[in-house]
Amino acid sequence: MWEARPPVDATCYQASAELSGFGSHVASEAVLGALPVGQNSPQQPPLGLYAEQLSGTAFTAPRATNQRSWLYRIAPSVGGSASEPLPSRLQADFSDAAAVAAPDPHRWRPLPLPTGAPVTFVEGLVTMCGAGGPALKEGVAIHLYSCNAPMLDTAFSNSDGDLLLVPQAGALHVVTEFGRMSVEPREVCVVPRGVRFAASPAAGSSGARGYVLETFGPHFRLPELGPIGANGLAEPRDFVYPHAWYEDRTCDFTVVTKLLGRLYATKRTHSVFDVVGWHGNYAPYKYDLRRFHAVNTVSVDHPDPSIFTVLTVPTNEPGVAAADFVIFPPRWLCAEGTFRPPYFHRNCMSEFMGLIDGVYDAKKGGKGGFEPGGCSYHGAGTPHGPDAAAVASASQADTSRPTKFDGGLAFMFETSALLRLTPFAADPSNGMLDTDYGACWEGLPRLFSSAGVANGSNGK
Ligand SMILES: [Fe+2]
Missing domain, CATH: 2.60.120.10 (Jelly Rolls)
Structure with a gap:
């Protein structure tokens, strides 16, 4: 043109x-x-x-x-x-x-x-x-x-x-x-x-x-x-x-x-x-x-966040990104019988997240929470997922009807690389590091009870 x-x-x-x-x-x-x-x-x-x-x-x-x-x-x-x-x-x-x-x-x-x-x-x-x-x-x-x-x-x-x-x-x-x-x-x-x-x-x-x-x-x-x-x-x-x-x-x-x-x-x-x-x-x-055309499930389960990839930088290995820019845009949630927020997971990729405004649907509570302008890092293999407050609400939510998530815009920089933090990021005295972040998973209820359940011992 x-x-x-x-x-x-x-x-x-x-x-x-x-x-x-x-x-x-x-x-x-x-x-x-x-x-x-x-x-x-x-x-x-x-x-x-x-x-x-x-x-x-x-x-x-x-x-x-x-x-x-x-x-x-x-x-x-x-x-x-x-x-x-x-x-x-x-x-x-x-x-x-x-x-x-x-x-x-x-x-x-x-x-x-x-x-x-x-x-x-x-x-x-x-x-x-x-x-x-x-x-x-x-x-x-x-x-x-x-x-x-x-x-x-x-x-x-x-x-x-x-x-x-x-x-x-x-x-x-x-x-x-x-x-x-x-x-x-x-x-x-x-x-x-x-x-x-x-x-x-x-x-x-x-x-x-x-x-x-x-x-x-x-x-x-x-x-x-x-x-x-x-x-x-x-x-x-x-x-x-x-x-x-x-x-x-x-x-x-x-x-x-x-x-x-x-x-x-x-x-x-x-x-x-x-x-x-x-x-x-x-x-x-x-x-x-705001022009992102989100695609999502219309049946069950929470798709992998790769469906929200805006831009990517490839490696030489097909399907493996040196960097993905992923957003979590406003969208309808309609999966039935499903825990609708992001699932618990351990990722072979490393995830750095930020929040542009509002809230992120996997982090409802915690001390200080995930603030707009804040960020988080979960390196490869590091277990993470919804906090206790998000589990408490989403596990009991009515999933027979669609709901609109329009409460904020979070994003993720995801990479196949294993990241290291700079001394600035790792310094608790920088005034930014939330040294109590792990507490957001405290209070997850124990739902399993072994009482009355046969010990399978591999079926023997
Ligand atoms: Fe993650």
Whole structure:
């Protein structure tokens, strides 16, 4: 599809002018005529712009997975001062020497919104857990952010992996090389590896907070649908790309790059958000979780949560994900004779959960409970499931009639990797760690009685 310049004050996702379609090859011009026709790198690109390719995959990746975009910008990305290291709370080393194994269930209260001194999105990032690393492009990291100040004259570029941003409190205004996106709670966006962007709390707000899934390997894709058929779950057309937008501004500009988990700053003399037109299939995008087309049982039992997968990152083993982004959306519950909340389980995958708003139907009570903005971690093999309060209510509930679960939106980052917690996440003094989480399973009633039951002893 081809889009002319949108109205000056338009957001990037007006229904009348969407650049949509997951993985689509799209084109956008902030000034008509910015894109060359019939070739990508003319001797003299239109409007005196520079042509620059941003590769998202190896040049020789198969066509089905090959991703790249061409950007037509006022100045090429080269140049700038020598990079200087910056302090941060980010981490990409999840070796035993740098991170902590966690065999027990963990739960955290929300990362507080900053008060007082200004904290930008990049400054407010902190790593909670991860596995693998960016050096060999394998594994994931999970971060939280909490910020109260805009990224002025600054861009962030992550060389380590793709970033899935999940706002929980406050909208994020995300300016990228490809255009602008406003992303509010119940929406998400993905900023692929190497795309420069600035994320800021919405103007006039007290701040913004949320979750970040970083994947070091392949890019996100839509899950297979299998027997579900051609429709359902996240529909490709609901993924929306920004329109080209640029600023022609000379200023002291800083580009912060994350490389191998460390931050480096380089100075420029103009804004890097100077892309006047672009085309390709490697670009940031957003998705409204409220458009998710949930599929569920209409007979018995609670399906595995994989039916709620929004995005996935595969491993080389079929059906096994390096990362799944799964939501637990509002939906009708109609399974008869069934314990309707999530079942007790031990998963060979590792689960990191967050709560965007409301409540999660498997955690009704407990001391403090599972709060919006909070998170939990159940590593591979760690037993977990509904708390005692959820069992008490759901095991006695009337299942002869459907009920609507519309009390909140939880999500899960699930990975086949074995995660380790960062020292920050594992530190009880961080003010977030719920050291009494295990108490939520106290009080589960004993229902079995051996009185009057023959001891089978394997039937002998
Ligand atoms: Fe689970």
